[in-house]
Amino acid sequence: MGRRHRCPGCDYIYDEQQGDAHEGYPPGTSFESLPEEFTCPDCAVRYKEDFRLIAE
Amino acid sequence: MSTTYEIMHPEQGRIAYTDKKRYLWMSSLLLPLFPLLGMALYFAYGSQWFLAIPLLFSYGVIPLLDYAFGSDENNPPEEIVPQLEQDTYYRLLTWFTVPLHFIVLIAIAWFVGTQDLTVWSILALAFTAGSYSGLGINTAHELGHKKPRFERWLAKIVLAVPAYGHFCIEHNRGHHCDVATPEDPASARMGESIYKFARREIPGAFKRGWTVEKDRLARLGKGEWSVHNEILQSYAISAVLQGGLIIAFGWVMIPFLAIHNFWAWYQLTSANYIEHYGLLRRKEANGRYERCQPYHSWNANYIFSNILLFHLERHSDHHANPTRRYQSLRNFDDIPELPNGYYGMYLLAYIPWLWYKVMDKRVLALPHIRGDLDKVNIDPDRRAEIVAKYGNRQRVVLAH
Numbered sequence: 001m002g003r004r005h006r007c008p009g010c011d012y013i014y015d016e017q018q019g020d021a022h023e024g025y026p027p028g029t030s031f032e033s034l035p036e037e038f039t040c041p042d043c044a045v046r047y048k049e050d051f052r053l054i055a056e
Numbered sequence: 057m058s059t060t061y062e063i064m065h066p067e068q069g070r071i072a073y074t075d076k077k078r079y080l081w082m083s084s085l086l087l088p089l090f091p092l093l094g095m096a097l098y099f100a101y102g103s104q105w106f107l108a109i110p111l112l113f114s115y116g117v118i119p120l121l122d123y124a125f126g127s128d129e130n131n132p133p134e135e136i137v138p139q140l141e142q143d144t145y146y147r148l149l150t151w152f153t154v155p156l157h158f159i160v161l162i163a164i165a166w167f168v169g170t171q172d173l174t175v176w177s178i179l180a181l182a183f184t185a186g187s188y189s190g191l192g193i194n195t196a197h198e199l200g201h202k203k204p205r206f207e208r209w210l211a212k213i214v215l216a217v218p219a220y221g222h223f224c225i226e227h228n229r230g231h232h233c234d235v236a237t238p239e240d241p242a243s244a245r246m247g248e249s250i251y252k253f254a255r256r257e258i259p260g261a262f263k264r265g266w267t268v269e270k271d272r273l274a275r276l277g278k279g280e281w282s283v284h285n286e287i288l289q290s291y292a293i294s295a296v297l298q299g300g301l302i303i304a305f306g307w308v309m310i311p312f313l314a315i316h317n318f319w320a321w322y323q324l325t326s327a328n329y330i331e332h333y334g335l336l337r338r339k340e341a342n343g344r345y346e347r348c349q350p351y352h353s354w355n356a357n358y359i360f361s362n363i364l365l366f367h368l369e370r371h372s373d374h375h376a377n378p379t380r381r382y383q384s385l386r387n388f389d390d391i392p393e394l395p396n397g398y399y400g401m402y403l404l405a406y407i408p409w410l411w412y413k414v415m416d417k418r419v420l421a422l423p424h425i426r427g428d429l430d431k432v433n434i435d436p437d438r439r440a441e442i443v444a445k446y447g448n449r450q451r452v453v454l455a456h
Contacts, residue, residue: 010379012203024275042203043378044232045348 005031005051010043014051061132061139073136075383077128080363084149084195087364088156090114091188094180095167104177110184119400121360128359128387137384146383147207150198150366154214157192158297161185161217161316168312169305178308182315189218189316190323191364198366200224201378212290216297218320221290226265231328232378236335236352237345238433246334246419247438249408254325326402330354330394331371334419336433348375350391351424357387361397369398392422420446 002016014034019025023041025034031051038048062072090110097106132140140146164185168178192214200211200223208224215221227242234240241260244253269287270280278284302309335352337345350372356362362369366382372392373385394401395414405411425431427446434442 009377010203022272024272024277039229039233044229045375045378047344 004054007040007046009046012040012042061136071135076130084153088160091184107177107180122358122397125360127357131386140384141381153195154210157217160188165301182312183319186316186319189320192217193324216290216293219294219317222265222287226261229268230264236332236337242328243332244329245433245435247435247442250329250405253329330401334432354392354394356394356397358397
């Protein structure tokens with residue numbers, strides 16, 4: 001089961017199981033392997049380090 | 057006739073909010089009547105002088121109405137925002153605005169292509185059409201920030217009218233990340249005139265938008281010249297629309313569309329120029345800039361131009377919450393405030409010495425700056441001159 005990380009600004013969720021096809025991250029791309037300059041694909045004002053892991 | 061939203065808050069009890077602007081937002085559907093008004097009066101009375109009326113309205117009447125109607129005290133409570141966001145009525149208005157932009161451009165182009173007009177009339181009509189398509193970029197701005205894919209598509213479609221298809225990508229992924237930093241081509245520096253800014257902003261925005269899209273396509277294993285390139289998708293619609301107008305109405309369309317496109321872009325340039333003039337985010341130890349704060353945007357809370365611009369002038373809240381819908385944007389106390397609405401401020405920006413006279417002291421008087429030029433985004437070419445003029449912090453602070 002992949003982990004999910006939430007953008008604290010706009011509630012976008014990065015789900016490792018799904019990835020983000022539009023942004024070019026295929027299903028199974030771990031959160032760690034996203035580039036360091038990753039910003040929220042929806043609001044673009046929160047950086048990778050701002051994302052919070054969602055407790056399952 | 058009004059809609060009241062309410063919520064039972066566990067601590068604060070019942071919170072209710074009535075949006076007094078609810079039906080005023082419908083004016084976005086009536087706005088096309090203004091660019092078309094000059095032509096209607098021309099048909100009724102035969103004089104080409106009527107063709108100047110829409111421009112007089114935009115640059116003369118709107119600033120006066122901002123002054124006359126004043127500020128807007130309507131502010132939805134944060135707890136009500138989720139309900140306001142869900143109300144479909146508001147989003148339908150932005151959707152219906154999209155086809156109107158096509159209709160207006162085609163109608164004005166038809167008029168230019170079929171009537172016997174003076175050069176001055178054609179110029180007035182090209183600027184009028186450009187002005188309304190500038191509002192189209194504003195509609196695209198509202199739609200392009202939203203999460204539903206359908207609305208992002210509508211943004212790409214309406215951006216095709218002024219041939220500015222790279223805007224949403226550049227704005228969302230470029231400007232919102234870099235806002236109020238020296239690196240941002242879409243944030244104006246103190247001492248930089250709008251004319252100098254435009255030469256940095258228009259090409260800079262294109263380059264950044266293209267780079268962002270190229271990087272995305274590279275991750276997808278696709279080249280930049282691909283049908284999946286969202287910038288090219290919008291440009292393709294522009295080519296069909298504007299190419300069709302040239303075929304239908306002849307060579308006069310080439311200068312007409314060139315001026316129309318340029319003036320629409322220049323509306324955006326003008327908005328960008330005034331929205332962050334001189335404001336600067338602090339660089340932190342890790343090399344990142346501090347998060348964009350409410351005091352990193354200039355706001356105008358005038359009701360009239362805010363209704364015309366889908367609350368664009370409540371700009372601090374927009375940068376804090378870029379995906380928030382226009383009806384939910386709030387005004388705050390103690391944020392940088394412009395002395396008129398955007399249209400009045402555009403006029404001021406076109407006269408640089410007057411702009412500096414009005415704005416530079418406002419930049420320096422902001423509570424987080426208090427005359428400290430290290431906290432201001434300054435044009436490097438004019439830094440020495442500005443330091444010489446305002447270097448004495450004490451004097452600037454005392455003056456306010």
